[in-house]
Amino acid sequence: MVKSTREQASLANASEILSLIASGAANSRAALLVASGMSRVTVTQRLNVLLSVGLVEETLRTLPSGGRPTRVLGIKGSAGFMLVADIGETHIHLAAMNLVPDILAQSTIAFSIAEGPAATLQRIKDEFDRLMAEVRASHGFLVGVSLSIPTPVDFKRGRVVGPSVLYGWDDFDIVSWLGRHYDAPIYVENDVNLMTIYEHRHNFPDVDDMIFIKAGTGIGSGIIAGGKIFRGAQGAAGDIGHIQFNSPDAPLCRCGKLGCVEARAGGWAIARDLAEKGLQAETARDVVALVEMQKPEAIMLLRRAGQTIGEVASDVVSILNPSLIVVGGMLARGGDFLLSGIRELVYQRCLPLATSDLQIILAEPKTDSALIGAAHLVLDDVFSAGKVKEFLDRFTAKRPC
Amino acid sequence: MVKSTREQASLANASEILSLIASGAANSRAALLVASGMSRVTVTQRLNVLLSVGLVEETLRTLPSGGRPTRVLGIKGSAGFMLVADIGETHIHLAAMNLVPDILAQSTIAFSIAEGPAATLQRIKDEFDRLMAEVRASHGFLVGVSLSIPTPVDFKRGRVVGPSVLYGWDDFDIVSWLGRHYDAPIYVENDVNLMTIYEHRHNFPDVDDMIFIKAGTGIGSGIIAGGKIFRGAQGAAGDIGHIQFNSPDAPLCRCGKLGCVEARAGGWAIARDLAEKGLQAETARDVVALVEMQKPEAIMLLRRAGQTIGEVASDVVSILNPSLIVVGGMLARGGDFLLSGIRELVYQRCLPLATSDLQIILAEPKTDSALIGAAHLVLDDVFSAGKVKEFLDRFTAKRPC
DNA sequence: CCATTTATGTAAAATAACATACATAAAAGC
DNA sequence: GCTTTTATGTATGTTATTTTACATAAATGG
Numbered sequence: 001m002v003k004s005t006r007e008q009a010s011l012a013n014a015s016e017i018l019s020l021i022a023s024g025a026a027n028s029r030a031a032l033l034v035a036s037g038m039s040r041v042t043v044t045q046r047l048n049v050l051l052s053v054g055l056v057e058e059t060l061r062t063l064p065s066g067g068r069p070t071r072v073l074g075i076k077g078s079a080g081f082m083l084v085a086d087i088g089e090t091h092i093h094l095a096a097m098n099l100v101p102d103i104l105a106q107s108t109i110a111f112s113i114a115e116g117p118a119a120t121l122q123r124i125k126d127e128f129d130r131l132m133a134e135v136r137a138s139h140g141f142l143v144g145v146s147l148s149i150p151t152p153v154d155f156k157r158g159r160v161v162g163p164s165v166l167y168g169w170d171d172f173d174i175v176s177w178l179g180r181h182y183d184a185p186i187y188v189e190n191d192v193n194l195m196t197i198y199e200h201r202h203n204f205p206d207v208d209d210m211i212f213i214k215a216g217t218g219i220g221s222g223i224i225a226g227g228k229i230f231r232g233a234q235g236a237a238g239d240i241g242h243i244q245f246n247s248p249d250a251p252l253c254r255c256g257k258l259g260c261v262e263a264r265a266g267g268w269a270i271a272r273d274l275a276e277k278g279l280q281a282e283t284a285r286d287v288v289a290l291v292e293m294q295k296p297e298a299i300m301l302l303r304r305a306g307q308t309i310g311e312v313a314s315d316v317v318s319i320l321n322p323s324l325i326v327v328g329g330m331l332a333r334g335g336d337f338l339l340s341g342i343r344e345l346v347y348q349r350c351l352p353l354a355t356s357d358l359q360i361i362l363a364e365p366k367t368d369s370a371l372i373g374a375a376h377l378v379l380d381d382v383f384s385a386g387k388v389k390e391f392l393d394r395f396t397a398k399r400p401c
Numbered sequence: 402m403v404k405s406t407r408e409q410a411s412l413a414n415a416s417e418i419l420s421l422i423a424s425g426a427a428n429s430r431a432a433l434l435v436a437s438g439m440s441r442v443t444v445t446q447r448l449n450v451l452l453s454v455g456l457v458e459e460t461l462r463t464l465p466s467g468g469r470p471t472r473v474l475g476i477k478g479s480a481g482f483m484l485v486a487d488i489g490e491t492h493i494h495l496a497a498m499n500l501v502p503d504i505l506a507q508s509t510i511a512f513s514i515a516e517g518p519a520a521t522l523q524r525i526k527d528e529f530d531r532l533m534a535e536v537r538a539s540h541g542f543l544v545g546v547s548l549s550i551p552t553p554v555d556f557k558r559g560r561v562v563g564p565s566v567l568y569g570w571d572d573f574d575i576v577s578w579l580g581r582h583y584d585a586p587i588y589v590e591n592d593v594n595l596m597t598i599y600e601h602r603h604n605f606p607d608v609d610d611m612i613f614i615k616a617g618t619g620i621g622s623g624i625i626a627g628g629k630i631f632r633g634a635q636g637a638a639g640d641i642g643h644i645q646f647n648s649p650d651a652p653l654c655r656c657g658k659l660g661c662v663e664a665r666a667g668g669w670a671i672a673r674d675l676a677e678k679g680l681q682a683e684t685a686r687d688v689v690a691l692v693e694m695q696k697p698e699a700i701m702l703l704r705r706a707g708q709t710i711g712e713v714a715s716d717v718v719s720i721l722n723p724s725l726i727v728v729g730g731m732l733a734r735g736g737d738f739l740l741s742g743i744r745e746l747v748y749q750r751c752l753p754l755a756t757s758d759l760q761i762i763l764a765e766p767k768t769d770s771a772l773i774g775a776a777h778l779v780l781d782d783v784f785s786a787g788k789v790k791e792f793l794d795r796f797t798a799k800r801p802c
Numbered sequence: 803c804c805a806t807t808t809a810t811g812t813a814a815a816a817t818a819a820c821a822t823a824c825a826t827a828a829a830a831g832c
Numbered sequence: 833g834c835t836t837t838t839a840t841g842t843a844t845g846t847t848a849t850t851t852t853a854c855a856t857a858a859a860t861g862g
Contacts, residue, residue, distance in 0.1 A: 013818090029840070039820050044841065067838025068828040152754060162754035209634045223720075225626050232722025233610045236755050243719045244750050246647070255752060315716045318644050319624075321633025349645050351656060353553060353563035354637050414848085430810070440850045445811065468808025469858040 011053060011396060014046040015388040021056055021073055022383030024205070028063060028070040047073070053399065054140075055079045075099050075383075080143040080395070081135050083128045083182075084374040086191065087111060087149050089165075089217075092124060093371060096131040098139055101375035103368070105134045113165070117172040125181055141398035143391070144378035145178055146187040148370040153190045154235045160188075161234055184394070185387075187377055192238065193229055194373030196222025199326045199363060200229075201376040209322045212363070213240070215309060215338060216329035217267040217284045218254075223320065240312045241266065261312050265305035267331055273301055284330035291334040302334050306341020313342055313360075314349035321354050328363030336362075412454060412797060415447040416789040422457055422474055423784030425606070429464060429471040448474070454800065455541075456480045476500050476784075481544040481796075482536050484529045484583075485775040487592065488512060488550050490566075490618075493525060494772060497532040499540055502776035504769070506535045514566070518573040526582055542799035544792070545779035546579055547588040549771040554591045555636045561589075562635055585795070586788075588778055593639065594630055595774030597623025600727045600764060601630075602777040610723045613764070614641070616710060616739060617730035618668040618685045619655075624721065641713045642667065662713050666706035668732055674702055685731035692735040703735050707742020714743055714761075715750035722755050729764030737763075 016036055020026040026035040032043050050056040057076040062069035077098040086093040088111065095106035109127055111120065124147075132142070151164035158175030160166055178186045196212035204210060212222045219241035223230040231237050241262035242255050250259030251269065263269050267284025274281040274290065277297050281287055290298035313325060325346075331338050343360050350358075363369075382391050417437055421427040427436040433444050451457040458477040463470035478499040487494040489512065496507035510528055512521065525548075533543070552565035559576030561567055579587045597613035605611060613623045620642035624631040632638050642663035643656050651660030652670065664670050668685025675682040675691065678698050682688055691699035714726060726747075732739050744761050751759075764770075783792045 030838090040840075041821085041842080042819060045819095062829085064829080065838055066830080067836075068830095068840080070839060162752070209638075221720075225631055226629070228627070230626055230721075232755075233724035233758060234722055234754060236752070237720065237722040239719050239722070239752065239755065242752055243716055257750070312716075315644055315713075316720055318640050319622075319638065319717055319720055320631075321635055321638040321640070323634035349658070351563070351637075351640065351643055353635060354633075354640065357634060431808085441810075442812080442851085443849060446849095463859090465859080466808055467860075468806075469810080469860095471809060 010046065010049045012389065012392055014049050015392055016385070017043065017046045018050055018055060018392070019383050019385050019388040021050075022075050022379065022388075027072050027074065029073070030065070030070045032073075053395075055395065077102065078139050080141050081132075081139040082144050082146065082375050082378050083131065083142065084146045084371050084378075085124050085128070085148065086194075086368070086370045086374065087120075087147065089150065092120075092127075093368065094124065094127050094131060095368070095371055096128075096135045096139075097372075097375045098135075099143065099379065101372060101379065103371070104139065105131050106368075107131065113167055116168045117166075117174065118177065121174065121177050125178070141395065142182060142184045144185045144187065144382055145182050146189070146374035146378045147174065147178075148191045148194045148374050149188060150191045152234075152236045152239070153188055153193075155187075155189055155193075155231055156235075158186065158188045161236070185378070185382060185390075187374070187381065189374065189377055190220075190222075190235065191370045192220040193222045193231070194370040194377060195328060195363075196224060196238075196373070197229055197376050197380075198366075198369040198373035199328070200224045200227075201380070202369075202372065203364075204324060204326075207324050209320065210324040210326065211238075211313075211316055211320065211322050212326045212328060213309065213313065213342075214329035215265070215267075215305070215327060215331035219262045219266050219309065219329075221316070224322075225320070240316065243312050243315070245308075245311065261308055265308035270298075270301045270305055270331075274298060288330060288334045291337065299337055302331065302337045303341045305331065306338040307345050308341075309338070310342035310345025311349070314346045317346055317350045317354050317358065323357055323359065325358070325360045326363050327360070328366075328369070332362050333365050338362075411447065411450045413790065413793055415450050416793055417786070418444065418447045419451055419456060419793070420784050420786050420789040422451075423476050423780065423789075428473050428475065430474070431466070431471045433474075454796075456796065478503065479540050481542050482533075482540040483545050483547065483776050483779050484532065484543065485547045485772050485779075486525050486529070486549065487595075487769070487771045487775065488521075488548065490551065493521075493528075494769065495525065495528050495532060496769070496772055497529075497536045497540075498773075498776045499536075500544065500780065502773060502780060504772070505540065506532050507769075507772075508532065514568055517569045518567075518575065519578065522575065522578050526579070542796065543583060543585045545586045545588065545783055546583050547590070547775035547779045548575065548579075549592045549595045549775050550589060551592045553635075553637045553640070554589055554594075556588075556590055556632050557636075559587065559589045562637070586779070586783065586791075588775070588782065590775065590778055591621075591623075591636065592771045593621040594623045594632070595771040595778060596729060596764075597625060597639075597774070598630055598777050598781075599767075599770040599774030600729070601625045601628075602781070603770075603773065604765075605725060605727075608725050610721065611725040611727065612639075612714075612717055612721065612723045613727045613729060614710065614714065614743075615730035616666070616668075616706070616728060616732040620663045620667050620710065620730075622717070625723075626721070641717065644713050644716070646709075646712065662709055666709035671699075671702045671706055671732075675699060689731060689735045692738065700738055703732065703738045704742045706732065707739040708746050709742075710739070711743035711746025712750070715747045718747055718751045718755050718759065724758055724760065726759070726761045727764050728761070729767075729770070733763050734766050739763075 020035050026032045059072045059074050061072040077100040082097045084095050092109050092111045096104045151160050151166050154161045160169040174188045175186045192214045199212050208227045210224045214220050221238040221240045223238050242260045244259045251263040253260035253263035270287045271281040291302050421436050427433045460473045460475050462473040478501040483498045493510050493512045497505045552561050552567050555562045561570040575589045576587045593615045600613050609628045611625045615621050622639040622641045624639050643661045645660045652664040654661035654664035671688045672682040692703050
């Protein structure tokens with residue numbers, strides 16, 4: 001009795017250590033000593049608690065040090081699991097993930113906007129329950145639930161904001177709805193922001209200031225500022241698709257304005273222009289297919305779209321001075337035509353100071369980057385200095401004694 | 402002997418409390434308890450040390466609490482002083498400031514670019530020494546030195562970056578030069594960023610995401626993202642003056658490109674256009690004087706400049722989704738003509754979601770905002786969680802036993 | 803004026819963390 | 833194999849911090 005109380009207390013005290021390991025701030029005992037500022041005795045003791053309850057593990061990797069190599073520590077992937085879902089235009093992609101994060105189990109269900117938020121969330125919940133049944137036995141407890149949504153989201157309030165393609169979702173309290181069914185933190189975030197988080201955490205964790213541009217049917221972007229996703233006052237930051245350019249023949253945009261970037265360079269706009277030229281195209285995928293078939297009209301329009309995107313990108317570079325721009329989305333699969341258009345305009349329009357150390361690259365084609373980004377979002381928040389304690393409380397409550 | 406050692410140790414331990422008070426995170430004993438998570442005994446003891454050495458004071462203000470009101474704490478303004486200088490186009494404005502920060506003593510010296518960095522810094526140092534002599538007796542020790550410079554600055558390296566109006570300053574190691582003469586941290590920052598910090602810390606401390614636009618001879622901006630100044634990868638963030646717009650008659654900019662915002666709406670550009678119309682104008686000040694004289698050409702051009710600035714501002718709003726835009730600089734003294742032009746374009750071009758909670762206002766005319774911003778920069782850094790200890794070490798070393 | 807409420811201080815005992823000193827472990831290079 | 837080097841664990845006395853319990857202070861509202 002006395003022992004278990006003491007162990008619980010020790011576990012609660014281990015929160016700082018856990019946060020440092022989980023956030024990647026320290027991945028060895030030696031690094032923990034420096035990062036935490038605690039004595040070796042204390043670090044050892046607390047780390048032992050984390051190791052014994054199975055939250056942290058010693059990996060096989062070691063880091064050379066000149067003497068005895070230091071053993072690399074890491075969060076144990078199977079210590080818990082997350083439920084994530086990516087709502088797309090026609091389908092919802094769902095998965096249960098471990099803490100690496102890797103996908104443990106996944107499925108796809110059809111999605112129709114007409115169903116409205118409550119019915120859709122119910123279907124997501126049903127599917128989550130199915131996935132959860134698969135992994136619960138082997139992966140302990142539910143760490144968090146995270147939703148990717150293809151519209152602007154007010155992250156703090158956990159709701160879709162503003163009218164958008166998701167009719168009827170505006171201001172629906174998604175977090176509360178899901179919160180009634182799960183005893184874990186719930187996150188709702190815009191899909192482009194999650195792709196941005198994926199690119200940052202997964203591929204470029206050391207880059208502090210970067211932009212991810214998603215060029216698909218629509219055009220959007222996500223901003224990493226100072227190593228963290230930047231959302232702006234209402235979660236609408238990065239909305240570059242509706243920046244307008246003046247021109248005599250400014251096309252009409254879906255948003256009702258004239259000359260938006262999206263109406264010039266979005267997948268639907270290129271498809272529109274291709275259709276005018278008598279080619280069969282409706283979606284961004286069709287556009288890329290035509291480019292891959294080497295149709296000159298499609299190549300020309302894709303390059304021109306790159307130039308248009310490059311025009312906004314140059315604004316973004318002037319305003320934010322990032323060190324990296326990653327271009328993803330369906331149009332990015334059209335190869336270098338898009339990219340070279342973007343590069344051309346950025347280097348033409350920005351001052352040398354801003355472009356001297358700037359890299360502009362294509363993202364790897366990846367269909368589940370929003371999903372993995374959603375998992376990173378959970379992990380980053382749950383293990384953040386301010387919230388590890390809550391995590392440990394839940395862990396203590398749930399784990400089998 | 403034992404007592405003084407113990408007192409030094411206590412003082413070193415008080416760093417967290419000091420940081421919380423100085424940063425404004427907690428301004429009463431009750432708030433300190435919550436914010437620090439320490440026991441009342443510990444807070445009391447450490448606070449007493451800070452009070453006894455004169456770093457913190459109890460103000461006369463109290464906060465109602467339902468019972469006994471809580472006494473408001475604050476950094477003692479006279480516990481130290483800072484030296485700040487603002488390098489302008491023709492003059493350098495220097496000041497010694499207390500920790501409020503208020504100006505204690507100030508002076509202005511002439512400035513010529515031709516002198517080059519070393520000679521100029523020598524003159525700044527001489528003047529600083531004079532100011533320091535005035536305040537040293539009454540205000541303890543030197544907390545920091547901060548320089549405002551009218552060009553892009555790589556804040557981390559403490560140098561001017563890129564070719565600019567300051568010929569010969571590019572890559573000169575300002576921080577090291579000054580560091581040889583002062584045993585205190587040295588800061589070098591761009592003037593627009595400092596004005597932004599001033600507006601944020603002094604007038605809108607609770608706004609997390611805002612933009613400050615300086616419309617003077619040139620045009621620039623500063624970004625507060627998540628409550629902190631955002632500098633970008635090389636310190637060039639906010640450079641909206643050289644964003645280009647296409648148009649048939651794009652004017653040539655000072656930077657060598659065509660159609661930059663600055664070449665259309667900067668003070669020098671408006672003066673150029675007024676001179677073409679036969680009016681006497683060379684500087685932004687002349688432009689404002691003509692507007693105040695109700696010259697219709699000047700009013701028209703100022704409004705048009707507002708529209709041009711509004712065009713970039715709308716890009717900035719789409720990209721960053723701030724909740725506040727403050728417009729300052731000499732042209733802002735021309736009254737509402739500039740502002741209404743900006744508002745017009747922002748509301749015309751941005752999506753309702755981004756503008757629904759957006760305020761766009763004029764800054765109070767203030768000549769020393771960069772100077773005060775420079776002081777805030779020192780205070781924010783010196784009292785930040787990571788650096789309070791260094792501050793306390795210097796304090797301990799300097800203070801008369 | 804008095805009860806209530808919250809702020810604030812302090813002594814004493816209990817607990818947690820640290821520094822120190824010593825011991826063992828695991829690699830690299832000779 | 834041996835020395836060197838750094839990593840890591842543990843016992844012990846010391847120091848720091850918290851908890852607990854009690855006391856006083858300064859406001860509000862009846």
